[in-house]
Amino acid sequence: MxxxxxxxxxxxxxxxxxxxxxxxxxxxxxxxxxxxxxxxxxxxxxxxxxxxxxxxxxxxxxxxxxxxxxxxxxxxxxxxxxxxxxxxxxxxxxxxxxxxxxxxxxxxxxxxxxxxxxxxxxxxxxxxxxxxxxxxxxxxxxxxxxxNSMLREEFTSVVAKHTAESLLAAFILNMVKRNAQYQDSETKLHLPVGRDVIANHLGFRRETLSRIFSKFQHKGLLSIHAKNLEILDLVGLKSIAYS
Amino acid sequence: MxxxxxxxxxxxxxxxxxxxxxxxxxxxxxxxxxxxxxxxxxxxxxxxxxxxxxxxxxxxxxxxxxxxxxxxxxxxxxxxxxxxxxxxxxxxxxxxxxxxxxxxxxxxxxxxxxxxxxxxxxxxxxxxxxxxxxxxxxxxxxxxxxxNSMLREEFTSVVAKHTAESLLAAFILNMVKRNAQYQDSETKLHLPVGRDVIANHLGFRRETLSRIFSKFQHKGLLSIHAKNLEILDLVGLKSIAYS
DNA sequence: CGCAAAGCTTGATTTAAATCAACAAAAAAA
DNA sequence: TTTTTTTGTTGATTTAAATCAAGCTTTGCG
Known part of the structure; x- marks a missing residue:
């Protein structure tokens, strides 16, 4: 057995x-x-x-x-x-x-x-x-x-972010990286939860989250359909995360 | 030996x-x-x-x-x-x-x-x-x-804080708690670094940090002289941290 | 199926923090 | 000591996010 x-x-x-x-x-x-x-x-x-x-x-x-x-x-x-x-x-x-x-x-x-x-x-x-x-x-x-290493990386992705944009960008990068450990894709991500839960986690309002998602899509950084997210411009997203 | x-x-x-x-x-x-x-x-x-x-x-x-x-x-x-x-x-x-x-x-x-x-x-x-x-x-x-437990607590103290005030309050509480592990006092804290370093860590500007410190002192929540901080109203500070 | 409820997006206004700027206090150097 | 430099505080203005509000989309249910 x-x-x-x-x-x-x-x-x-x-x-x-x-x-x-x-x-x-x-x-x-x-x-x-x-x-x-x-x-x-x-x-x-x-x-x-x-x-x-x-x-x-x-x-x-x-x-x-x-x-x-x-x-x-x-x-x-x-x-x-x-x-x-x-x-x-x-x-x-x-x-x-x-x-x-x-x-x-x-x-x-x-x-x-x-x-x-x-x-x-x-x-x-x-x-x-x-x-x-x-x-x-x-x-x-x-x-x-x-x-411990994972916790520190998660920590780093949320600490000392002065703008909601850089916080969300870093969060997405962290999620995608962790997903890549057990899934095929390095750029695709199925969001496990709704906008409210993500906004709660990041400490801002659902409206702000929605607006930044829209902005990122408009800029061609990523595409989102419902809970399916794909990074289209990894370099661009990283530069926002570290800005 | x-x-x-x-x-x-x-x-x-x-x-x-x-x-x-x-x-x-x-x-x-x-x-x-x-x-x-x-x-x-x-x-x-x-x-x-x-x-x-x-x-x-x-x-x-x-x-x-x-x-x-x-x-x-x-x-x-x-x-x-x-x-x-x-x-x-x-x-x-x-x-x-x-x-x-x-x-x-x-x-x-x-x-x-x-x-x-x-x-x-x-x-x-x-x-x-x-x-x-x-x-x-x-x-x-x-x-x-x-x-791991310490890392998670540190994480919790910075994640999902919508205002600079609650973030700073939670940070102070976390520092004081960790200091209490090896020092006598449960309310006193010697800040190990200057305002710039703390502001950098928390993700806001030194001016904002300074203003909130002033506000907290004015409200009688704490006293600060140079790097020596003392919590005067633990309950009040906690309610800001969890707000 | 149609309706209700929940979830998501966008707009207008208010509020909090960044930025720009000046100055005070403390520490380091001359 | 005085001067210089660094560090910290406070004020005025600008900018980003919260809040208030409405409409849209999807999901679940009788």
């Missing part, structure tokens, strides 16, 4: 086991038979989370971390005034909830956007297995470092 | 070995004599980096990660137009360059602001020792997760 089960879902792109970011965790465990039995114990089967279902919620006790296999997640925080703030997105090959290894509880809400599948890694069992398998731990260290 | 050497420096606050975030890495190694000899090999002595000296630079090959022992660092990126962008700060107890475990090269410039001291952890040796000591790896995993 393998840990990775392909699940048929409509309109979702998969990252299969061969391309999964969790492979370094799976791989050393696949070597021998005894090790496979250990694997079965801590790395559960692909777990389907349905449309808009929360994977976990703020302040919940953390017993597992997750790797996205297919689909998209939005991460949100609830402000003291009960307003939802979208603090980020996660795509196939990325981790969710990894900061809870340290905090022991989740620090935000993770909500599936459309159909998704995830690999669930139980923390207690991972801990126990890790002591027997240093290689597994080295790989987890590398994975966490990779996630 | 111990790995942690206290170094006298003027005007700097220390995190000593007992309070150091690297203790989980040091501690298991301090247990037995044979282990101490391993420790000496990979965890070098406290390394003093002088005023404004770069710890490492963008694109440099990464052979080590660092933990800040005393002082402050600013992290910067150079844009294609050669403009410096301040992407963050690091304080005692925090890691620097940890994302390079995965990328193998540094992704930003780390520059000491004033006098600082750091612990340098050689990656190759850490890797070799880790295989012999699973406990060490578990602790590094926890540290990386903690750093």
């Amino acid at each position: 393998t840990t990775c089960i392909k699940v048929k879902q409509p309109n979702t792109k998969y990252i299969d086991c061969d391309n999964c970011s969790m492979q370094p965790i799976c791989l050393p465990l696949k070597a021998g038979k005894t090790e496979v039995s250990i694997m079965d114990s801590y790395l559960s089967k692909r777990n389907i989370v349905n449309i808009s279902a929360p994977l976990f919620q703020e302040n919940e006790n953390a017993d597992a971390i997750y790797a996205v296999c297919s689909g998209s997640f939005k991460l949100t925080e609830t402000s003291p005034e009960r307003r939802e703030k979208v603090i980020g997105f996660r795509f196939p090959g990325e981790l969710i909830g990894e900061d809870a290894i340290h905090t022991k509880h989740y620090n935000y809400n993770a909500v599936a956007v459309g159909n998704t599948s995830v690999c669930k890694i139980d923390l207690a069992e991972l801990n126990a297995c890790g002591k027997l398998m240093p290689e597994l731990q080295l790989n987890l260290i590398s994975l966490l470092s990779k996630q | 111990t790995t942690c050497i206290k170094v006298k420096q003027p005007n700097t606050k220390y995190i000593d070995c007992d309070n150091c975030s690297m203790q989980p890495i040091c501690l298991p190694l301090k247990a037995g004599k044979t282990e101490v000899s391993i420790m000496d090999s990979y965890l070098s002595k406290r390394n003093i980096v002088n005023i404004s000296a770069p710890l490492f630079q963008e694109n440099e090959n990464a052979d080590a990660i660092y933990a800040v022992c005393s002082g402050s660092f600013k992290l910067t990126e150079t844009s294609p137009e050669r403009r410096e962008k301040v992407i963050g700060f690091r304080f005692p107890g925090e890691l620097i360059g940890e994302d390079a475990i995965h990328t193998k090269h540094y992704n930003y410039n780390a520059v000491a602001v004033g006098n600082t001291s750091v612990c340098k952890i050689d990656l190759a040796e850490l890797n070799a020792c880790g295989k012999l000591m699973p406990e060490l790896q578990l602790n590094l995993i926890s540290l990386l997760s903690k750093q």
Whole structure:
């Protein structure tokens, strides 16, 4: 029995086991038979989370971390005034909830956007297995470092942007780059969420977002039809992002 | 011989070995004599980096990660137009360059602001020792997760802020919280850098920063004398940050 | 199918921040 | 010390984004 089960879902792109970011965790465990039995114990089967279902919620006790296999997640925080703030997105090959290894509880809400599948890694069992398998731990260290790298890049794409245009340009570039990790195209992007959610995440109004999208299209920088975006002038978009 | 050497420096606050975030890495190694000899090999002595000296630079090959022992660092990126962008700060107890475990090269410039001291952890040796000591790896995993948690909080403090006021308020709260980890006060903060650097980091002009500082003082939210800041009305400041 | 609801776009006006500019205060140099 | 330079503050004007408002498009539903 393998840990990775392909699940048929409509309109979702998969990252299969061969391309999964969790492979370094799976791989050393696949070597021998005894090790496979250990694997079965801590790395559960692909777990389907349905449309808009929360994977976990703020302040919940953390017993597992997750790797996205297919689909998209939005991460949100609830402000003291009960307003939802979208603090980020996660795509196939990325981790969710990894900061809870340290905090022991989740620090935000993770909500599936459309159909998704995830690999669930139980923390207690991972801990126990890790002591027997240093290689597994080295790989987890590398994975966490990779996630740190992703977080820093995401951070850089939103920090110190003086205009809404440069912020949106940098956001699009960040999304496209992360999508390219598991999809064919380096220029095409399916926006996982509506304009309201993106505007919320970037901190401006839906009207402003709409206007800048229109402006970028008019300038020939990109084309957008509904949620399907394509970059037509990468150099031009970058120069706006870094302006 | 111990790995942690206290170094006298003027005007700097220390995190000593007992309070150091690297203790989980040091501690298991301090247990037995044979282990101490391993420790000496990979965890070098406290390394003093002088005023404004770069710890490492963008694109440099990464052979080590660092933990800040005393002082402050600013992290910067150079844009294609050669403009410096301040992407963050690091304080005692925090890691620097940890994302390079995965990328193998540094992704930003780390520059000491004033006098600082750091612990340098050689990656190759850490890797070799880790295989012999699973406990060490578990602790590094926890540290990386903690750093993830810090990065996410830093991210949350700057993302989706529609006004300069809420952005600055959130930034101050984030800085004060991180300072409280290694200093006595929960409300006082010594700004490690000048107005220009903070304005650069937050993405607005020094004049705007100055005006908001004045406004916050006028409202009785905080007091500032040169680089010494004190929060006078925590509740008020929070309500602006989350507005 | 037609209607309602939600999501997206565009226009007119108001408000917040950038810019331009002058000056004050502090730090560094002569 | 005085002078020069850097750093920080405040004012007037311009510009970019929020807000208010209307219309359009798509989606879902009885």
